Amino acid sequence: MGELVDFFVRSRNFILFVLLEVLCFYFIINTSNYWSATYFNTSNRYAAQILALSNAANEYARLRQVNADLALENQLLNTQLAKLLQSKPAAPAEYRADSAFADRFKFTVAKVVDNTTQFANNYITIDKGTDDGIRPGMGVISPTGVVGKVRVCNHHFSVVTSILHSEFLVSSKLPKANEIGSARWDGGDPHLIKLMDISRYKPVSKGDSVVTSEFNSTFPPGILVGRVRTIGVQPNQTFHDITLNLATNFSNLSFVYVVENRLQVEQEQLEKQIENEK
Template identity: 60%
Template sequence: MLQLVEFFSRNRNFIFFVLLEVFSFWLLVQSNSYWGATYFNTSNYYVARLLTVSSSIREYTRLRDINENLAQENVKLNALVARLQERSPMDAPSDYNPDSLFANRFEFVVGKAIMVETSRANNYITIDKGTRDGIEPGMGVISATGVVGKVRSCSEHFSVVTSILHSQFMVSSRLVRSDEIGPVRWQSKDPTVVSMMDVSRYKKVIKGDSAVTSNFNSVFPPGIMVGTVRSVRNRPDQTFYDIDLNVATDFSNLSYVYVVLNRLKLEQDKLQQPLEEERR
């Protein structure tokens, strides 16, 4: 308290000068309509700017909650789209009536990517969901824009995902316009490009065509974006095209992912396993 009194005592002349300046300015504004209008217009401008900055700061601090809410909404939308595609496939005959359990077999669990690799020959992703959330090895993982990979291993709270940017990862895909099916695999060092194989060079492939997951797998729902045709090369000594795709998922900005739970995967894999063993 004594220090405060001493401060005012030591600076009393300066403080008195400031008070007189403020009082003079107030008298000027009150007695002159021009300066009064100028003051209020200027003060309103800066108050509005201050409120805008304050609102932007509040919105920025809420971005995490907003992103989490959007991710939860995407879970519902993904489930709805998967149901609609299974109930009314575009290439199905008019009298096709799918079993309700089959049409509703896909569920989605939202997770956050906490480690993403893109520079290795075999890249992995770690997410913050594990067995406690119902995640198991072999489940597909997608993003808001396309395929991400497949769960390799799990702990109680975390899972490691084999990325589509992995030399051994393949996903059965279909070209939307050409309606051709072939596996997609990463064969380059570029994390934005993957290759589509086994598409006959006697079929027409259009640059810019979308490649989506096909019906021939139990890991991903059909119709999930894999990429778009970047280039098509035709070698005379080969019967298939060399097709490069721009990857649909931007791994450099990957944040939230969706783990695909197929309720009927175990039954489907058990039925198909003898066929796979017979082919070997």
């Protein structure tokens, strides 16, 4: 306390000077319309700038929560879209799916905690496991396209076989040409993937979309795989040599959606039974 008193005593002249300056400034502002308006406009400008900076800082700090909220919203939209597509199949026109088939796909949002793209066989780790209803064999998609398939799970985490894996195949469809093929990564550029088994006599154009086909039990049909980048012809082959730009950018993958096909087990058991009878 004594040191504080000593400080005021030593600095009394400076403190008096500052108080007088403040008093003079106050009188100038209150006795002159020009200086009053100038002070008002200047103070408002700087206050607005400080407020804008504060809001920008708060918005940046909330980006994690904003991303999580958007992921949950996309999860709901994916569920509604899958239900709509399943309840209104393209053909035959008289077919109407029952409620079980229309509701067969369920989506669970998960956060990517690890992701590789530099190997021949790449994997992704997500923060959802068996406690969240995840199990091996479930498909995984991003907000923009196909990601992979769940390989192993524990209670709180799952490892996903990425589409950037030498043995991962995706049954794919060229809607424009109405042709079914298989998409497979060749181990090169993580932004590109090959589309195989498309007849050279089918029309294919640069920019055509390629989506998941109806002939798989892992992904809902119509999920974007990529878009045609280049078209060639394999020597002595009857198929196009097609390269796609992958729909999913694995370099900044943050949130994904695990797809549960509620009828997958039933479908695969029946197909296995038919195979055994052959």
